[in-house]
Amino acid sequence: MPHKAVVIGAGTAGLVAAAALSLAEPTLQIHVLDRDELPQGPENRRGVPQGRHAHLLMAGGLSAMEDLFPVGVRDRLLKAGAHEIALSNGMLALTPDGSWFHRWKRSGPHMITCTRALTDWVLRQILLETRPGVSFHRATVEGFLGDARQVGGVRVGQDADAGLGPELEADIVVDASGRGSGSLAWLAGIGISGIEEKKIDSGLTNATRIYRTPAGAESFPLTLVQANPYNGRPGRSAMVLPIEGNRWMVSAAGTRGGEPPRDPEGFLEYALTLPHPIVGRLISGAEPLTDVAVSRGHSTDNNRRYLEKAGHWPERLIVLGDALATFNPAYGQGMSVAALGAQVLAREVRRHGLTGPGLSRRVLRGAARHVDTAWSTAVGVDVLYPDVVGARPRAADRVAAWYTNRLTRAATGTYEAASALWDVTSLTTPATRALRPRALLAALTGPALPKTSEPPLQPSEQRILDRLTGAAHPTAAPRPGRTS
Ligand SMILES: Cc1cc2nc3c(=O)[nH]c(=O)nc-3n(C[C@H](O)[C@H](O)[C@H](O)COP(=O)(O)OP(=O)(O)OC[C@H]3O[C@@H](n4cnc5c(N)ncnc54)[C@H](O)[C@@H]3O)c2cc1C
Incomplete structure (x- = not known):
């Protein structure tokens, strides 16, 4: 049997x-x-x-x-x-300290995006x-x-x-x-x-809306504005990721006190008022295909x-x-x-x-x-957000957070630090990978390349962003603050 x-x-x-x-x-x-x-x-x-x-x-x-x-x-x-998506160059990502990751010619791990x-x-x-x-x-x-x-x-x-x-x-x-x-x-x-x-529980709320990928933007990089856990304020973030069916999935997320709203105008405003408005600019000219879906709390x-x-x-x-x-x-x-x-x-x-x-x-x-x-x-990271339920940051958490912050900053402009970060976030190695000597050295010395406070766009990508910004698709929510 x-x-x-x-x-x-x-x-x-x-x-x-x-x-x-x-x-x-x-x-x-x-x-x-x-x-x-x-x-x-x-x-x-x-x-x-x-x-x-x-x-x-x-x-x-x-x-x-x-x-x-x-x-x-x-x-x-x-x-x-x-x-x-190649983590090394297929993404635009803004870190908590306001710098963008460099896009490397060398390849790194990949991730898959779809529903x-x-x-x-x-x-x-x-x-x-x-x-x-x-x-x-x-x-x-x-x-x-x-x-x-x-x-x-x-x-x-x-x-x-x-x-x-x-x-x-x-x-x-x-x-x-x-x-x-x-x-x-x-x-x-x-x-x-x-x-x-x-x-x-950091009280994270996710709000997601699906858009048609604008014509010509099919190869636009995955775009991410990361939350900042280090400034004592609620975390707020958003990303645009390509999914099947020639669509963009746009997800905003906020911890307790920084939750993204469900209404389309508020959703767009949320994205526009992050530390960089790129996600809001991209979607302001894109055609929404769904309402905003929200998942809260527990x-x-x-x-x-x-x-x-x-x-x-x-x-x-x-x-x-x-x-x-x-x-x-x-x-x-x-x-x-x-x-x-x-x-x-x-x-x-x-x-x-x-x-x-x-x-x-x-x-x-x-x-x-x-x-x-x-x-x-x-x-x-979650223990650092205000009003987190279930834990308070201990001294060891603060040291770990300090190190993660340093490594992330270094990863914006030093390949060895970026590579260590990708391996840990990709779950291809244990977290101790981030403590190997080259990563450690990079974290302590800081990024080798100068800080970039604007996204590292190719000229063709910049043209797409400019075209979408303020283009207000007929079915999109009106731009906040505008009268229609
Ligand atoms: C907002 C959000 C975003 C996420 N983003 C990501 C991401 O980017 N990447 C990632 O890897 N993970 C992500 N996750 C996590 C991911 O959804 C889960 O970790 C993953 O799906 C594994 O889930 P699971 O199969 O264990 O449970 P589920 O996907 O929840 O499936 C459980 C299944 O069990 C069934 N079920 C429940 N109770 C019973 C019962 N008593 N009898 C019979 N059937 C039952 C349900 O119907 C369901 O089909 C995210 C989670 C959330 C909440």
Whole structure:
């Protein structure tokens, strides 16, 4: 009899978990359960409300996905209209101290930009095409079967697809049901409690609107005005990123007290009044295709469940993705951390077998190492914002923040510092990469190139920006302060 697995959730974490299990044990029957009816295309859905906002796929996450789906995830995404952005020269990014990153001739890591719906759709299609043991079912999980020693499946609600029954037995269960996961309550139901949890909330609000890419601007670089965590004021940021379908996704984000508004006029004004108005200037002449979508508060906090430290943990239960830890989305890490965690799952199942004793613990410990990297990046900065809930900056945080600020400043004009920063933010190396001697030296001596306080645009890009500025597309919001 082939072994059976249940994966709870068909978001990115559920998809990479199913890929990991089927790669490591090809005969496994894997039921992926989701409370949503899954769409027949790259569409947003209720269970993944964050899908309306920008989702950057970092190089570390993409490389883990390539490993788990060895049929060319990158190529499939690009073919479907995603963009590949070189961090070294495909971006315009303004740092907190007011200087722009130099655009280097040398190449660095890349990231993928497209809608979250497209990423999930491509991964799901690959699973359906290449992994006959994987099937998707509509069902809301309500609890675990088994006991504190070993989980033996899940209980599902009455909305489940016909034929599933109220109880689904499995040799292994992966909880990938996202930040609202019921894991802790479900664990309590089988006698496990007292798991340490930490929440750090900067009150980040995301506001996103999609525009048609203006004619001629198809190759305009991804544009980002970063938030400043060092001046004691709320963080405010915005970016324009190219996505499939010849569109720009424009996301603004503000921490508590600096939230971007939902109304189109306010949204444009927000972008125009950042430390540099470039995002507002770009969109003032672009055609909006949607309303402004807003996600507030707890959907963007850093929330960590220290499952790897639990005094007691049942066999045959793995938790991955947002159900394990979430991070302030400004750093674009969640999907990558989920994929890196799934890579650990594949490796451990190959080494020790699906039912090997201690498998769950080993996977949770391995996944926690990737969580650590992302957590330190996100929380190390978030604690500095005013009115953050859940933590106060300690002396060590202030030292780390001072160093990150120095390294970022150096990275605007010293290749070695830029390269260290890219590697850490791409999740291709541990955070300690930023402390290697050449990066350290660059951070201490400052940027080799002079500060640039205007974006490093090519002449053709400057012409596009000039053309869009004030061009006020007929369907765009009126410029703030203007009478119509
Ligand atoms: C505003 C915002 C922007 C973000 N930007 C980025 C970014 O740029 N880059 C990046 O890598 N990450 C980003 N993230 C994080 C990213 O969305 C997640 O980390 C990533 O999607 C992994 O999520 P997941 O699959 O664990 O959970 P989700 O994507 O939330 O999926 C969980 C799934 O489980 C299902 N489910 C829930 N409960 C049950 C149940 N009881 N039974 C059955 N099914 C259930 C849901 O319907 C859903 O399909 C962002 C997050 C936010 C909030």
